[in-house]
Amino acid sequence: MAVWWILxxxxAVLLFxxxxxxxAVAxxxxxxxxxxxxHVVLETGPVLPDVRLESPVWLGVQIELGKTDAESTEELFSRYALIASNVEPQVAQVGxxxxxxxxxxxxxxAAAGSLPVIVYLLLGPGRRREVWEELRGLRPRPVLAVALVVASGVALWQPWWRDEGAVAAEREWIALEEFLGGQVPVPEQARGVELSAGSTTSGTQRLVASAVDTYGKSQVxxxxxxxxxxxLAVREPDEDETVVLLVTDRHDNVGMDRVARAVxxxxxxxxxxxxxxxxxxxxxxxxFSLDSxxxxxxxxxRWFVTGNHDHGSFVGDHLADAGWTRLAGEVVEGPAGGxxxxxxxxxxSGLGNWRDETDLSFDEVAEQVADTACAAHDEGERVHTILVHDANLAKVALERGCADLAVGGHTHVPDGPTLVEGENGELGYTWTNGTTGGAAYAIAVGSKPRRDASMTLLTYxxxxxxxxxxxxTLRTNGRxxxxxxxxLRYPQGV
Known part of the structure; x- marks a missing residue:
């Protein structure tokens, strides 16, 4: 056991x-x-300055950044400023x-340490004594032994291969304030940051200064x-009520997440x-946005659906793996047992103004949503809430009187609640939240929301x-x- 644990x-330490x-980082x-x-050292590549920050624990970390799909350095630094406004999820990712x-x-x-123990046990006492006697009887010639040792050392050393001389001198670390030369005030949270002094071109300094300025304003x-x-003077729920926060159209604005949580x-x-x-x-x-x-x-x-900008499987799979309940066309148990x-x-959608439809059209999916909701209604299991990205996906279901409430976003403008009387006499409501990220269009990058940021409190x-x-609503002026x-009243509903 001692051999197993020590080895x-x-x-394990060597492997670690x-x-x-x-x-994925930044x-x-x-x-x-x-x-x-x-120290935590962020190696950004051959052009941009590396970043260093003192580690809060005894262990250091080296993070070597690789490829990214950013199309320009300016876009890259805008991303950095955006991510830095809520950096805790990235820290947790590295952790x-x-x-x-x-x-x-x-x-x-543990597996490697067990190998000699396994061999020891498999040989048994008799065979171990025989092996020991055989090893003691070996008498290799001293010259051959020395030659083998020297040959092994030379093979490992390989002195005939020589490295070329280094192009850049060993990096020197300077404080962020010194690097920026007083161009912008450095926020308190960033005062421990150091940058490598090897790439102090005026262009790089301007980019870093812009990112620091954006970060400082966003933090405030x-x-x-x-x-x-x-x-805030929001309504407090009764003891038998459940409140759900609705967030839509965040568009990567991780800074608004902690605001929404505070609400x-x-x-x-x-x-x-x-x-x-x-x-x-x-x-x-x-x-980074999903991790936030x-x-x-x-x-x-927590429950979620993906929107038109979340195209592909990555977003849905990432949130589902994190424990979010993905809604995919089936009735499930929701808040308060509903x-x-x-x-x-x-x-x-991409970042342009075009849209593509997948195998099913928007109208076909709306009909499927209605069919599912109405089938549940006919079985006495009325759907209480339909969560979609665009509330129009639930329009047919409400018109047929098969759900109490449909909520969504997509338009970036709040709308409703609008009462809808169904064909069967049942009443339902439709509600559209604005953009929680305060996005003007597809991405919310900047020191604050580009338009009013909204979130909805739903009471059940x-x-x-x-x-x-x-x-x-959080206005662009911070108020x-x-x-x-x-x-929401249902005079004809049950």
Missing amino acids: GACV LNGSRSV GHDAQVSPTLGR RALQELAWSSALRG FYDTAVQDAAE ADRAGATAVFGGGDDTSTGRPWEA MQETFGDLD RLLGVPDPRS AEGGRPVGLQLV FEVADFEE
Whole structure:
């Protein structure tokens, strides 16, 4: 056992310190490796300056950034500023990568340490004595032994291969304030950041200064909004009511996540609906936005659908793997024990103004949603909420009187609640949230929302029927506007 533990620990430590993990960091493919230094070092490549920050623990980290799909350096720095406004999910991502590497190294070390023990046990006492006697009887010639040792050493050393001289001198680290030369004030959170001094061109300095300026303004804006959200005059739920936060059209604005969570906490929300368009292109580089959602709302009950900008499988798979309930055309149990139906948006969009439809058209999907909701209604299992990216996907279901409430986003403008009387005499409502990310169009990049950022508080009675909603809007000037609580009545419903 002593041999197993000692050898296993040595192998595990060697594997851990010499291993790496591939993760997505700041919109890049990246390699994360542990070091024995006391710094987190971000190696950005041959042109941009590397970044260093003191590690909060005894272990250091080296993050080597790889390829990205950004089309320009300016776009890349805009992404950096956006991600930095809520960097905790990226820190957690790196931490998880190191934890996975540590567990993997420990398992491999335990396996390696067990090999001599297994051999020892398989040989048995009799065979072990025979092997020992055979080894003692060996008398290799001294000259041959020395020659073999020397040959092995030379083969490992290989002195005939010589490295070319280094192009760049060993990097020198300077404080961020010194690097910027007083161009912009450095926020308190970034005062411990150091940059490598090898790439201090005026162009690079301007890009870094712009990113720092954006970061500083965003921190002030969102920090203030979080504080103000704690004092909002929102309706407090009764003991038998459940509040759900509806967020839609975040478009990568991770800065608004903590604001939305503060609003949810103020209103006593215990669940969240994700209405889609959490990214701008649905590409893996936008994992930081989805990680921010999980980090911010991971302790709540959570359901989601994907939007037209979340095209492809990445967004849905990433959130589902993180524990979010993906709605894909079936009725499931929703808030307060009610029945919830949702579907992904059948369209896909890029950053332009075009749209494509997948195998089924928008109208065909709307008919399917109605058929599913009405089948449940006919069986006495009325759907209480339909969650879609575009509320028009639930239009047919409401017109046929098969659901209580349909909620969505997509238009970036709040609308409703609008009462719809169904063909069967049942009443339902449709509601459209604005853009939680404050996006003017496809991406919300900047020090604050580009347009009013909105979120909706949905209130459910015991049993799952929605009984009211309240819109909360953060204006571009940083001020909140809380709309009146809209009560939802169903005089003809059950």
